[in-house]
Amino acid sequence: MKIKEIIVVEGKDDTTAIHNALEADTIETNGSAISAECIERIRHAQEVRGVIVFTDPDYPGRRIRAIIEQHIPAVKHAFLPKKKTIAKNGKSLGIEHAKADDIRSALENVYSSDETNFQSQITLDDLIDARLLSHTSAKKRRERLGELLNIGSTNGKQLVKRLNMFQITAQQFGAAIALINQEEEHA
Structure with missing residues (x-):
């Protein structure tokens, strides 16, 4: 390669x-x-x-x-x-x-990281609902989200910026959160 x-x-x-x-x-x-x-x-x-x-x-x-x-x-x-x-x-x-x-x-x-003409559909409320902020397992969930979306690990403040920077769509975000939830249920 x-x-x-x-x-x-x-x-x-x-x-x-x-x-x-x-x-x-x-x-x-x-x-x-x-x-x-x-x-x-x-x-x-x-x-x-x-x-x-x-x-x-x-x-x-x-x-x-x-x-x-x-x-x-x-x-x-x-x-x-x-x-x-x-x-x-x-x-x-x-x-x-x-x-x-x-x-x-x-x-x-x-x-x-070219953000031109991309407007994220993911809000701060979405991050809270997905237990990525203000939750006891938030850090672990953010790390897994970073792995799944190939965007690296971030803290809560950086997450929205990183999602925008890499133009992560609401669909990609939702699919990754669904997988994290499924993994937690089966753990």
Whole structure:
């Protein structure tokens, strides 16, 4: 499998994991303190070939996404849930610990963050009704929703923005919530 876009990752170990899974070029941010030079390389890559941001599912990874999104809003995003990025020793997480099949799957399910002409039909009330906010199992349900929709894990405040960013329709949202409810009933 060869990826046309350039994949933005955090470091060398992530690049190695990507190369072990498929054929692709990467740009490494070298952590969450992204330099102006790195932002310009990413901007140029977006103009020439397109960019997929593929960072760790933790605070620094979310911070990197936000910084890139602020400067280059039309990038694509790929996500892996935390449970697929945990090291064998259980002490760290990151793309570098993911299985090649999981990396390929995440990169097959990228989302564009271009929000032009998309108006979400999902409201804050929908999130409350779906027990994604103000509920004892809200965090667990948001994490599962992020897995099912391939949009990553978010906190309650970020969820509406993420659903809009990735143009999740009410139908997609409803189907994912129905599956989560079914899983909980059978657990």
